[in-house]
Amino acid sequence: MDTIFALATAPGRAGVAVVRVSGPAAWTACEALAGRLPRPRLASLCRLHEGGELIDEALVLVFESGSSFTGDPVVEFQTHGSVAVVNRLLAALSRIDGLRPAEAGEFTRRALENERLDLARVEGLADLIEAETEAQRRQAMRLFEGDLGKRVEDWRARLLRAAALVEAGIDFADEEIPQDIWPEVAALVQRLIADFSAEIAGIGTAERLRHGFEVAIVGAPNVGKSTLLNRLAGREAAITSEFAGTTRDVIEVRMDLGGLPVTLLDTAGLRETEDVIEAIGVTRARERAEAADLRLFLGGEDLGISLQAGDILVAPKADLQPGGGGLRVSGRTGEGVDALLAEIQRELSDRLGATQTAVRLRHGEALVRAVTALDSATELLYMPEDVAELIAEQIRQAIRAVDSLVGRIGVEDVLGEIFASFCIGK
């Protein structure tokens, strides 16, 4: 087996950089550069040399195969976070026999191959690394902790129960089996459909949580959208001016709203316009606003954009004009801004299921396949003919779909997809 190495921290200037080496030759590599092998799992300061030349002074951590992340012998070099130092160290490593740069996701792949992680946990890890906010971290952590795997076990057990009932009716028809198995089968199937459907319904939101919620600020020109955006974002993100139609493009500001990743969209003022360029901006604004997770309607809702459940009506420029429908907010003075943020946060949090375990489109697709099979099974359950063998077939399909969640089958395809979403060194 090859020994692989890569920079494990973000590239660029930083306080420290971590270079990870994993594989049978990891320890020899450490001895070659540091002149010695520190005691495992004990941080040791070493001077790294190549050909008599000092590369850097680094903190070196050695792990045995049983206690490392990948399951291989591992060495981690914590160097100064300098681009030059890191490049020099990587070059030195590449000249050591048996070592080669890691491919994308290869460390994690080894952890999977060495049975340190299962498929769903690998996905959890990928999300954890990407997590920017508290809610994202929590969701990823659930996956990483193996919650999906546990739930799959439970679903699988119930599906197997249903399958077993049906199969018993088929294979032991000439023996004494309980008279009517169908009510239990129907009940099991119904409950599974409900459980799967709940997970499926939550996947959209969970996916949003992974990528961030979009909140669009919509309203007539010059109603104060950009001022509000700047106030919400706490910095000058959009160009604000007194003239209507200044914001031609959609401006995005990412922010962490009480743990939720939120992208605020400032859209062009929505009005009929002769200006070709502005017209493009208006169309684009309409589309983005319609597709966003939530809309803040500034100064009324009649803008050609439909009000969707959960959208928030805001009465803008509260400092200038008293009254008006909706939450009273002033982007200029900051009046009502905290209340608005709280309202957005409450609305988005409500959508997050606390128990959601399926969080990726891949999970959703597998569950949809399971539900489709179980829906067909339900239909067959009410056929006048005895079609037990077809019902059994549908339940098998559902089992296969659920199994694919944790990678029990279709290993190849699933892996391909998973590892495509990884980048080097993780």
Place this chain on the structure above:
Amino acid sequence: MKHDFDVIVVGGGHAGCDAAAAAARAGASVALVTLKLQDLGTMSCNPAIGGLGKGHLVREIDALDGLMGRVADRAGIQFRLLNRKKGPAVQGPRSQADRKLYRAAMTQEITEYQRLTVIEGEVASLVLDGRTLRGVRFGDDAEVTARAVVLTTGTFLNGLIHIGDEKSPGGRMGGRPSIGLAEQIKSMGLATGRLKTGTPPRLDGRTIDWDGLEEQSGDDDPAMFSFLSSGPVARQISCRITHTNERTHDIIRQNLSRSAMYGGHIEGVGPRYCPSIEDKVVRFSEKASHQIFLEPEGLDDPTIYPNGISTSLPQDVQEAYVRSIRGLENVAILQPGYAIEYDYLDPRGLDLTLALKDHEGIFLAGQINGTTGYEEAAAQGLVAGLNAARFALGQDPAQLQRSDSYIGVMIDDLVTQGVSEPYRMFTSRAEYRLSLRADNADQRLTPLGIAWDLVSDARKRAFDAKLERIDAAREILGEISVSSRALNGAGIRVNPDGPRRNALESLALPGAGIGALTQLVPELAGFDPVTLEQIGRDAMYESYLQRQRKDVEALQRDESWEIPGDFRYEDLQGLSAELQGKLKRVKPRTLAHAGRIEGMTPAALTLILAHLRRGERKRA
């Protein structure tokens, strides 16, 4: 006597008979050695052939021109198609057999084979040259040489019979156990295990009060096993049904400690799906009564086989509980029920041809591999005999797959998973159940049988003619177009404004049978019913079959990753010792095969795949 054969089959039970016959059909000279000449076609237990899953096996044996189906048809005294109300994929033909007729028909079939010699005697040991088979040695030290041997000694390896707390060595009632052979096999380093099974007391039908017992008769239109049989030969009879009661259960409960199973006299594992009456009473204590089928063992034989009360209680207790049952108040027991413990060889040491992987020329079939049942035994016998012949004649192995037959499913299960209890066939073991039907066994397997030189000219002609009829009918039906309105009018659930369909597509609609369609397509009446039925069944499952074909393709992708025989699992870091052990024992041929090993994890599969790929890249 001749002293050299291509193939020697040891054991004349169900596995042995079909093994010897298959080897002879495949062109080998064959010796069938068995303890007693009457062994040919002897049923140790229930005088019945077929059933769910098992009926499929018999049809498949017949499609390869094996003996069991034809013999069972000739000896059948009652035919029933189980699951008749369910879909065709899960219907299983079953018959009651007259023991004597069965033995006679089997003996006749065997003696008709020119290349096959039956030898009465006990094989005491195999003659080996290192790990290569040279022949067999008899009890009297005589030797016969051969290129290949098929061992089918059933329950005779270290067999131990239990009746209550009495035990005596034996392969079945009235048969000696094979101890010499068992010792040798163990010394060859083959993994063995211990299993058990049991049989009920046999009753004297003349002492049964038949009046008022519920009658169970055969089907009006009997489904035969053989594709070449047209109907029953023997006179047809009915069975009767009676039930145990609370008093029966009390007697059994009071004497549990005297049962071989419960008194702790037996170490072997029994089949969960074939519990003794002691088991039933203990495990299902809430049931006040269990059903018993009273099955005649023959037309001119008073012996009755009471199906459902196998036991290992002492003889006096058997008598007491049997007589507590309605109709059996004064019954005489002709032979007590008993349990038998025996050795089996871990089938994970075999390959798909049922040959021992680390020896040359030794094949195993039947109960010796941990299975139970005549049909399972005969099906393995056929495959082992065929391959022993091909091995002896220097031909390629002949293998069946999970996707083409129940036989393929069974053998793959055995060599991959091994057994933890006696292995019996069920339809649910076959993941491609909808395409592996009893009715299309010939279409699945007869072409293979022809390619392997297993099939007689008569069968080949009949098969070709049948295929021609089906193809012709299919072609004509494909050209007839039917409107949705007409279909709807005929009571088929379809939108009347839907598109026109051809007659084949119409058959695939839910609820559309040949009957409903004949009103609309008068041409149907011109085809013979068997052909139409077959087409109707294919159509009924068509959408499922399409999906299954995709599954089969996916499987074949994984099957295409071959794992070399010398693959070093010890080099795979991170593989648990347990999985490593299993993989080394099974030596999976392909990635798909590895995936079917019990307890296999996705991570382990990925690991193997990664290594295969690495090898690929190096080669490329």
